[in-house]
Amino acid sequence: MKEATAKRITDDLLRPLLHTSWRFFLLVAVLGGIVLMGGIAWMYQIWNGFGESGKRWPVFWGFYITNFVFWIGISHAGTLISAILRLVNAGWRRPVTRCAEVITAFALMIGAMFPIIHLGRPWLFFWLVPYPNQRLIWPNFRSPLVWDFFAISTYLTGSVLFLLLPMIPDFALVRDKTTGFRRKFYGALALGWQGTTKQWHRLESAMQIMAIAIIPVAVSVHTIVSFDFSMAPVPGWHSTIFGPYFVAGAIFSGIAALIIAMAALRKFLHLEDYLHPVHFENLGKLLLMMSLLWAYFVFAERLTTWYGNGTSEMNVFWATQDGGYSPLYWLMVVCNFVIPFPILSLRKLRTVTGCVIASCSVVVGMWLERFLIIVPTLSHKYLTYSWGSYRPGPPEIMIMISTFAAMGLLYTIFSKLVPIISIWELKVGEHPFPIETAAQVKEHAILRTNP
Amino acid sequence: MSVLYALYSEPDEVQKAVDSLRKAGVPEKEIVVISSEPIEEYEFSHRDKATWLYWIAGGGGALGLAFGTWLTRMTELAWPLQTGGMPIVSWWPNLIVMFELTMLGGILATVVTLFITAKIPTRENALYDVAVSDGKILVGVESPTEGLRAGIQNALGAGRVVSR
Numbered sequence: 001m002k003e004a005t006a007k008r009i010t011d012d013l014l015r016p017l018l019h020t021s022w023r024f025f026l027l028v029a030v031l032g033g034i035v036l037m038g039g040i041a042w043m044y045q046i047w048n049g050f051g052e053s054g055k056r057w058p059v060f061w062g063f064y065i066t067n068f069v070f071w072i073g074i075s076h077a078g079t080l081i082s083a084i085l086r087l088v089n090a091g092w093r094r095p096v097t098r099c100a101e102v103i104t105a106f107a108l109m110i111g112a113m114f115p116i117i118h119l120g121r122p123w124l125f126f127w128l129v130p131y132p133n134q135r136l137i138w139p140n141f142r143s144p145l146v147w148d149f150f151a152i153s154t155y156l157t158g159s160v161l162f163l164l165l166p167m168i169p170d171f172a173l174v175r176d177k178t179t180g181f182r183r184k185f186y187g188a189l190a191l192g193w194q195g196t197t198k199q200w201h202r203l204e205s206a207m208q209i210m211a212i213a214i215i216p217v218a219v220s221v222h223t224i225v226s227f228d229f230s231m232a233p234v235p236g237w238h239s240t241i242f243g244p245y246f247v248a249g250a251i252f253s254g255i256a257a258l259i260i261a262m263a264a265l266r267k268f269l270h271l272e273d274y275l276h277p278v279h280f281e282n283l284g285k286l287l288l289m290m291s292l293l294w295a296y297f298v299f300a301e302r303l304t305t306w307y308g309n310g311t312s313e314m315n316v317f318w319a320t321q322d323g324g325y326s327p328l329y330w331l332m333v334v335c336n337f338v339i340p341f342p343i344l345s346l347r348k349l350r351t352v353t354g355c356v357i358a359s360c361s362v363v364v365g366m367w368l369e370r371f372l373i374i375v376p377t378l379s380h381k382y383l384t385y386s387w388g389s390y391r392p393g394p395p396e397i398m399i400m401i402s403t404f405a406a407m408g409l410l411y412t413i414f415s416k417l418v419p420i421i422s423i424w425e426l427k428v429g430e431h432p433f434p435i436e437t438a439a440q441v442k443e444h445a446i447l448r449t450n451p
Numbered sequence: 452m453s454v455l456y457a458l459y460s461e462p463d464e465v466q467k468a469v470d471s472l473r474k475a476g477v478p479e480k481e482i483v484v485i486s487s488e489p490i491e492e493y494e495f496s497h498r499d500k501a502t503w504l505y506w507i508a509g510g511g512g513a514l515g516l517a518f519g520t521w522l523t524r525m526t527e528l529a530w531p532l533q534t535g536g537m538p539i540v541s542w543w544p545n546l547i548v549m550f551e552l553t554m555l556g557g558i559l560a561t562v563v564t565l566f567i568t569a570k571i572p573t574r575e576n577a578l579y580d581v582a583v584s585d586g587k588i589l590v591g592v593e594s595p596t597e598g599l600r601a602g603i604q605n606a607l608g609a610g611r612v613v614s615r
Contacts, residue, residue, distance in 0.1 A: 010584070132529070141526050142527075146548070195486050202564075203569065224547060
């Protein structure tokens with residue numbers, strides 16, 4: 001690669017790290033303010049008790065568990081997509097992977113907060129960790145809630161490492177390009193990286209192994225989240241389709257979140273030369289495929305329930321089809337299929353703007369889907385005496401809004417501290433291929449064995 | 452530690468330099484090539500490719516599986532309570548924890564092995580030049596023997612050799 005090209009890539013991608021405008025501080029202040037309000041709402045709820053939330057018998061899983069499932073789903077944007085694209089060696093992945101992997105790390109952290117927020121006494125959160133109590137009684141390892149702990153912590157560990165490892169060479173680059181405190185800071189993060197051929201091989205081999213390992217882990221995580229529901233003999237939940245249905249939904253919402261994040265980065269960090277319309281078009285095609293797959297799963301699940309015609313199942317079914325939850329249900333269908341399908345099917349509409357509109361619609365639709373899986377079922381159990389309704393309380397709404405702000409805040413700060421596009425991977429994509437003659441191949445072989 | 456190195460702009464020049472060092476009698480493992488990105492297309496970057504990383508990752512996974520099997524079984528037998536009509540040691544649900552710990556073992560073994568074999572973290576490297584970050588490629592030899600110094604300087608191009 002020409003040095004001029006390398007310099008241009010380096011300068012462009014280090015610009016957000018080295019120059020800070022007032023807009024960055026304004027954005028951090030606004031998002032930080034919303035996160036703070038969410039924190040205050042949580043404290044208010046802890047102080048006054050769960051009566052401040054909308055949770056009433058029989059619906060004890062409301063917004064918090066909806067958000068838990070939603071954010072764990074969003075986390076499927078990054079590492080999974082990045083790992084698949086890495087394994088199939090898709091060249092267009094290079095500017096996309098880090099943007100995606102960051103979403104996974106932060107979405108998992110936010111998602112994992114919700115079981116704690118959901119606790120009446122969150123200061124005892126460590127009781128969720130599988131270790132024995134003073135009488136040497138362990139938590140029940142046959143419970144899906146313990147499986148959640150193992151799945152989410154494995155996925156979070158793997159995803160954070162998958163994100164961090166390829167950042168090391170970029171930290172070394174920033175170390176060499178900065179002075180003073182920054183040089184020390186990035187020097188520490190670079191871990192003394194040189195860039196020897198051996199180090200590059202080990203890094204690439206490790207990334208290959210991590211990519212292979214992380215795909216089944218990602219699939220298992222949302223399958224296990226679905227087990228939180230499907231293991232219970234509750235109408236609307238006890239279904240064998242829930243595992244793949246949740247995984248498909250998670251990838252669907254994850255791709256949508258990735259498109260929105262990439263569009264924001266492209267606009268605010270002026271990365272038009274790196275995040276091209278073709279990246280959005282390719283991700284738009286993936287989103288279209290997932291929209292079709294989602295529609296297929298919904299149809300299969302609904303038809304099976306309707307055809308079975310079980311009394312308790314049908315109570316939940318009709319509550320969402322033409323009962324009190326039907327406006328939300330049909331809005332979900334519109335957001336997840338009716339809007340994105342034509343936009344993403346027509347090439348003319350599959351532009352950056354078109355993909356962002358479709359993605360925003362999908363994010364709303366998938367949040368509604370999570371809500372509709374949880375609440376209508378809990379409010380329509382087997383016997384009519386245990387029927388009820390749910391209306392979220394102000395702290396639940398505020399905390400939910402603040403998590404979206406927290407995602408934005410973490411992403412903004414991250415893109416200020418770390419090159420949001422992997423510089424070395426982008427440079428590799430620019431390499432020309434040399435033509436080695438047969439004589440050169442032979443000479444190298446001889447030199448290797450007989451220097 | 453003394454070092455001798457030269458910086459190049461093009462991978463073709465690097466390949467020639469590496470070949471010249473070999474001809475000068477520098478042992479293969481003492482030739483160091485440093486770049487700001489992997490350059491897979493050239494022969495010089497295929498040295499040091501052999502690795503046990505895949506096997507070690509597999510070994511880590513096996514350890515994770517063994518630990519997961521022990522942990523699930525031990526916790527169920529430590530206080531044997533029947534739950535949901537399941538046997539005390541229930542292999543179907545246990546498989547989930549065993550799977551997660553297998554993958555975690557593989558991932559952690561990979562990362563630890565990467566750090567050890569790539570020799571990171573380290574405090575300071577004698578053989579390095581910040582020009583690498585500008586796209587230059589460094590070819591050098593660490594602690595060259597006195598007898599080889601002249602040959603190395605010749606191989607790297609006498610005018611461009613940096614000696615420290």
